[in-house]
Amino acid sequence: MLLVRAIVRGQCPNCGGPISDDRLEKGLPCADCLPKPSPELLELADRGDRLRFLEELCNELSKAGRLKGYRRILEEEEALREFEQFFERALGNRPWSAQRTWARRVLGGKSFTILAPTGVGKSVFGIIMALYLALRGAKCYLVLPTSVLVKQASERAEAYAEKLGAEVRILAYLAKSGKAREELLERIKSGDYDVLITTSQFLARHFELLEGSHFDFIFVDDVDAVMKSSRNIDKILVLLGLPSEAVEEAYELVKLKLKVAAALSSRRGVPPEMREELERSRERLRKRLEGLRIGTLVISTATGRPRGLRVRLFRELLGFEIGSRAELLRNVVDAYSLVEEGSVEERVAEIVKALGRGGLIFLQPGVGEDYVKRLLALLEEKGIKAALVTSRSKEALEAFERGELDVLVGYAIYYGLLVRGVDLPHVIRYAVFAGVPHFRFTAEVSEAGPLRLLQLAQVLRSVVTGDEGSALDRLTAKLRRQLANLEAAAFQRLSEALVEGVKPEGYLGYLYELFEELRERLKDLLSRREVLEALEARTLASIRFVDGKPYLLLPDAPTYLQASGRTSRMYAGGISRGLAVVVTDDEKLLSALMKQVSWYVDEVSWTKYEELDLGEILKEIDEDRRKIRDLWEGRVKTGVRDLVKTALVVVESPTKARTIASFFGRPSRRRMGNINVYEVSVGDYILLIAASKGHLLDLVTDEGFYGVVTQDGRFIPVYSTIKRCRKCGEQFTELGEGGVCPYCGSENIVDQLDTINALREAAREVDLVLLATDPDTEGEKIAWDLYLLLSPYTGEIRRIEFHEITRRAFEEALRNPRAIDMRRVEAQLVRRIEDRWIGFSLSQKLWTEFGRRWLSAGRVQTPVLGWVIERFRKAKDSIKPVFRLRLENGLTLSFECEELEKPAREIAKELRDGVVVIEQLGVELSKIPPPPPFTTDAMLREAAASL
Numbered sequence: 023m024l025l026v027r028a029i030v031r032g033q034c035p036n037c038g039g040p041i042s043d044d045r046l047e048k049g050l051p052c053a054d055c056l057p058k059p060s061p062e063l064l065e066l067a068d069r070g071d072r073l074r075f076l077e078e079l080c081n082e083l084s085k086a087g088r089l090k091g092y093r094r095i096l097e098e099e100e101a102l103r104e105f106e107q108f109f110e111r112a113l114g115n116r117p118w119s120a121q122r123t124w125a126r127r128v129l130g131g132k133s134f135t136i137l138a139p140t141g142v143g144k145s146v147f148g149i150i151m152a153l154y155l156a157l158r159g160a161k162c163y164l165v166l167p168t169s170v171l172v173k174q175a176s177e178r179a180e181a182y183a184e185k186l187g188a189e190v191r192i193l194a195y196l197a198k199s200g201k202a203r204e205e206l207l208e209r210i211k212s213g214d215y216d217v218l219i220t221t222s223q224f225l226a227r228h229f230e231l232l233e234g235s236h237f238d239f240i241f242v243d244d245v246d247a248v249m250k251s252s253r254n255i256d257k258i259l260v261l262l263g264l265p266s267e268a269v270e271e272a273y274e275l276v277k278l279k280l281k282v283a284a285a286l287s288s289r290r291g292v293p294p295e296m297r298e299e300l301e302r303s304r305e306r307l308r309k310r311l312e313g314l315r316i317g318t319l320v321i322s323t324a325t326g327r328p329r330g331l332r333v334r335l336f337r338e339l340l341g342f343e344i345g346s347r348a349e350l351l352r353n354v355v356d357a358y359s360l361v362e363e364g365s366v367e368e369r370v371a372e373i374v375k376a377l378g379r380g381g382l383i384f385l386q387p388g389v390g391e392d393y394v395k396r397l398l399a400l401l402e403e404k405g406i407k408a409a410l411v412t413s414r415s416k417e418a419l420e421a422f423e424r425g426e427l428d429v430l431v432g433y434a435i436y437y438g439l440l441v442r443g444v445d446l447p448h449v450i451r452y453a454v455f456a457g458v459p460h461f462r463f464t465a466e467v468s469e470a471g472p473l474r475l476l477q478l479a480q481v482l483r484s485v486v487t488g489d490e491g492s493a494l495d496r497l498t499a500k501l502r503r504q505l506a507n508l509e510a511a512a513f514q515r516l517s518e519a520l521v522e523g524v525k526p527e528g529y530l531g532y533l534y535e536l537f538e539e540l541r542e543r544l545k546d547l548l549s550r551r552e553v554l555e556a557l558e559a560r561t562l563a564s565i566r567f568v569d570g571k572p573y574l575l576l577p578d579a580p581t582y583l584q585a586s587g588r589t590s591r592m593y594a595g596g597i598s599r600g601l602a603v604v605v606t607d608d609e610k611l612l613s614a615l616m617k618q619v620s621w622y623v624d625e626v627s628w629t630k631y632e633e634l635d636l637g638e639i640l641k642e643i644d645e646d647r648r649k650i651r652d653l654w655e656g657r658v659k660t661g662v663r664d665l666v667k668t669a670l671v672v673v674e675s676p677t678k679a680r681t682i683a684s685f686f687g688r689p690s691r692r693r694m695g696n697i698n699v700y701e702v703s704v705g706d707y708i709l710l711i712a713a714s715k716g717h718l719l720d721l722v723t724d725e726g727f728y729g730v731v732t733q734d735g736r737f738i739p740v741y742s743t744i745k746r747c748r749k750c751g752e753q754f755t756e757l758g759e760g761g762v763c764p765y766c767g768s769e770n771i772v773d774q775l776d777t778i779n780a781l782r783e784a785a786r787e788v789d790l791v792l793l794a795t796d797p798d799t800e801g802e803k804i805a806w807d808l809y810l811l812l813s814p815y816t817g818e819i820r821r822i823e824f825h826e827i828t829r830r831a832f833e834e835a836l837r838n839p840r841a842i843d844m845r846r847v848e849a850q851l852v853r854r855i856e857d858r859w860i861g862f863s864l865s866q867k868l869w870t871e872f873g874r875r876w877l878s879a880g881r882v883q884t885p886v887l888g889w890v891i892e893r894f895r896k897a898k899d900s901i902k903p904v905f906r907l908r909l910e911n912g913l914t915l916s917f918e919c920e921e922l923e924k925p926a927r928e929i930a931k932e933l934r935d936g937v938v939v940i941e942q943l944g945v946e947l948s949k950i951p952p953p954p955p956f957t958t959d960a961m962l963r964e965a966a967a968s969l
């Protein structure tokens with residue numbers, strides 16, 4: 023065995039006893055469990071075939087009659103291997119990293135959201151997992167957004183099942199009429215299937231047919247469709263085996279938590295009754311969930327952000343939260359074309375002609391039907407097949423996907439179909455904007471919905487001051503808060519009511535009135551000349567007069583980014599290249615847009631369309647589309663390239679974990695043990711991000727010399743997990759008798775062991791662990807601890823380092839992983855022992871001398887204190903008697919004496935009575951140069967000489 027650097031208590035993966043670092047590092051159990059690992063085992067440990075290694079290890083352990091903790095680790099690994107082989111038999115290739123991670127979770131009975139880029143094989147995973155589980159007696163349900171997809175999925179499932187020779191009853195609900203339909207519904211009702219596949223619409227409309235069924239596995243593709251009605255969430259929960267009382271209970275808890283959150287942010291704080299109520303509610307729910315067999319839910323999300331409170335039920339009942347992908351990760355060439363002669367429409371048609379098929383054309387809302395007709399005619403003239411898409415006519419979309427149309431025309435509205443509802447990264451190549459995306463407000467602001475009103479308020483806020491400004495702040499803050507928790511359907515009703523000017527009943531009526539108040543304020547502001555002038559001078563707004571009426575024009579960067587983002591999507595392998603061209607004759611509005619866009623994205627540079635190297639750009643664009651198609655059609659096999667990898671990133675602080683996660687959109691979040699694990703997708707990685715909450719291990723105090731034992735003449739520190747008492751705040755490594763705080767006897771203790779266990783669980787899901795603790799020696803030591811503690815449970819572990827918390831620094835760090843720097847770790851090990859030996863022993867001395875436990879002395883403090891004492895003594899010793907004599911002419915003389923021959927008083931008297939005679943009088947000039955500044959060398963020399 024190698025050099026032992028440390029012993030860690032309680033961390034043998036097999037028996038839970040003490041174990042040395044060299045064994046942990048190799049993934050081996052302690053010397054008690056396996057005194058002499060065989061040479062074959064050691065060789066397997068180095069080769070990196072985890073399953074073979076675990077099999078051999080368990081074999082050797084069970085021969086010795088000592089197989090304990092490793093049994094579960096092996097079982098998990100075997101289950102995964104079995105699934106992998108099943109997958110490979112069906113598809114001809116092994117699952118990718120991301121698919122393996124999802125499989126580990128499902129096999130471990132965990133529910134979660136899939137947040138992955140296009141082309142990673144989400145639906146394939148869902149289908150194969152359903153078949154795999156069905157063969158083991160499980161009932162599975164796939165919920166898909168459209169009937170086209172239901173058909174596709176059921177055909178695929180049948181084909182896989184046939185290939186595998188698996189007898190699985192697959193039942194898909196596809197629209198049929200008459201008797202066939204009756205039969206189908208009857209089969210669904212009687213549960214005559216193993217795998218059911220339907221649209222989300224079916225779930226919403228025919229729930230009564232499913233009621234009473236219990237599913238072990240539900241896979242929901244396209245969360246947005248399901249979340250349209252919050253009742254669907256309840257339905258899914260019930261189908262997973264949760265009684266509706268439990269769902270209601272959980273909903274009460276969600277509402278209660280909201281109240282607590284509101285109370286927390288208020289000045290009064292949370293009243294104790296409320297805390298107790300929260301505790302009781304949690305307890306009730308826990309009791310209700312006890313012993314229930316709840317199925318596993320996997321939800322695949324698109325970009326849409328689920329609204330409303332019921333979404334939070336997933337967290338309370340299944341332990342995960344839904345996130346959304348970052349929309350601003352883009353790889354788009356931003357270009358513009360200024361029209362000086364001719365019309366914008368003509369220029370648009372010319373550009374589309376040059377760029378070819380696969381384009382989106384965005385029109386400004388408010389352009390009339392004539393405009394659309396003219397544009398379509400111009401395109402047709404040039405032989406371009408185009409059609410208008412609106413939420414009412416979507417046929418064009420499918421024709422476009424099939425390649426029957428060259429371009430789609432739609433409106434540049436943030437929630438517009440073409441802006442948000444199209445996900446065709448393999449087809450869409452570019453976007454052209456006919457006019458700068460913008461908002462236009464009349465001074466009456468009558469046509470604006472809730473979000474517009476808030477946006478306008480935000481702009482106007484920058485030009486109003488004093489009480490007027492703060493009143494506006496209060497009102498908008500209130501409205502934003504309320505809107506954040508509004509269900510999608512309610513939000514829709516409110517928007518309609520505001521546009522139509524009809525006040526709804528109840529709570530919405532209350533919101534309606536608040537918005538009316540906001541509208542009045544904005545109207546008043548816009549009617550004032552000085553406000554309009556300030557707006558033009560100080561903001562990105564421009565004022566335009568049409569028929570003598572003032573209009574306020576504001577650039578709309580969010581819509582521009584969202585719409586142009588359709589041309590550039592994250593896929594397994596990176597972010598595809600896209601191109602966007604803004605065609606306009608309004609230079610002022612264009613430069614306002616450019617400025618506003620730069621507020622949202624770091625790196626954006628605009629190029630004149632006419633100066634682009636089109637050939638090169640289109641080549642890149644088409645290359646990426648080809649890759650995406652290959653991925654989709656399964657033409658890329660594993661091993662061809664390292665596609666999206668899953669990795670766990672461990673940082674020290676929970677806040678840092680959240681900050682890093684939020685660089686990449688709204689992260690999905692899971693609760694694992696006592697920690698939050700965030701999940702984001704960054705193109706080539708799916709990252710799980712979690713925090714160690716600082717140090718995990720510390721020297722023990724009850725063994726060796728202050729936690730250091732000697733072995734073969736070497737000093738070996740003994741470590742244990744850090745515990746902290748919630749009551750008295752003391753930190754320690756050994757519990758008192760009966761597992762209580764050794765200082766105050768409280769049982770309320772947090773142990774970093776829980777964090778370690780949670781991190782192990784997260785590490786087991788991924789292929790790679792990246793230790794991103796702070797870039798200093800303490801951080802290196804924590805990284806080493808993590809490396810040891812996680813090694814037996816996962817594959818590869820690397821260290822990354824970043825010095826500033828920015829997306830760029832983090833991405834740079836991801837690209838440069840390294841090994842743990844053992845020299846830094848060893849330095850820290852020694853430093854800690856010094857601390858303990860010098861500091862701890864001294865502190866104890868202090869405590870016994872002074873009886874005060876808060877006194878402490880450390881490795882650094884102690885020598886400094888010694889130095890201070892020495893200085894103090896020197897100063898004391900250097901005290902000498904000084905006599906000062908003021909002469910009659912005002913001159914003062916001082917005499918310093920080494921020793922006094924007689925009492926000072928007598929000398930003073932003699933001096934007072936004597937006469938001063940001047941013996942010599944003269945003037946002297948002397949030059950005193952200041953000492954040169956210290957160089958580092960000189961300072962060290964000086965320090966060495968005087969300390």
Ligand SMILES: [Zn+2]
Nearest residue numbers: 034037052055
């Ligand atoms: Zn052991």
Ligand SMILES: [Zn+2]
Nearest residue numbers: 747750763766
């Ligand atoms: Zn305590």
